[in-house]
Amino acid sequence: MPLNVPRTRGFLEAFEFRKLFVEELGWSPPPSSQEIESKSDALTFKQRHVARLGGVAVIEIAVPDGTIPDAKTRLGITKAIAQLHYEHLLIFVDSARTKSLWYWVKRECGKTYPRDHLYVKGQPGDLFLSKLASMVVDITELDAEGNISVTEVAGRLRAALDVERVTKRFYKEFQQQHLDFLALIGGIADERQRRWYASVLLNRLMFIYFLQRKQFLDSGNTRYL
16 A cells, blocks of 8 residues: 555654554554553643554553653653553653654564654655655455464564664765855755755655655665656
């Protein structure tokens, strides 16, 4: 199922996470979307189920002070959630619903490696959409009973979110490409506007590359660009 980019972008920008997962990514609705108050150590937090698939739960989390909690608190909350939903994706949101932090924990050789991805309302979101493209599940991938294995769904989350922080070398090389590209742009006199244009265009080219890599463009054309 190809990703409907305009609709997906709209749901992401509106923080309509349930519609995003159920209507666009092909996940199942949860048994209940009622907000539940839970506890992790001394902290009380609220959780609301967004979607589920193959035993994997997507849960929206909000804390009392209306902010996105720090790394230690996030880890405590994910441990509390894991008692009921071992495989899960948490979406932390602030009270104004302008910031969301998508939080997934990689487990490997008995160790855990948290992965977090921030989405702020109003940002272009193209690279974030490329992550969502890895979470799409088509109806043809389900078995006769409409199920899919938990390992398959967990693999989708891993493909989307298991991204190490960019290395200094990569960042340095990307900055050089950005500067080289700036020199090729004409017709924009304002330096700030030219830098913004270069950043947006490079980000969108990268997004198209990710869609191409997942064979979502032009009937699976892997050389679309």
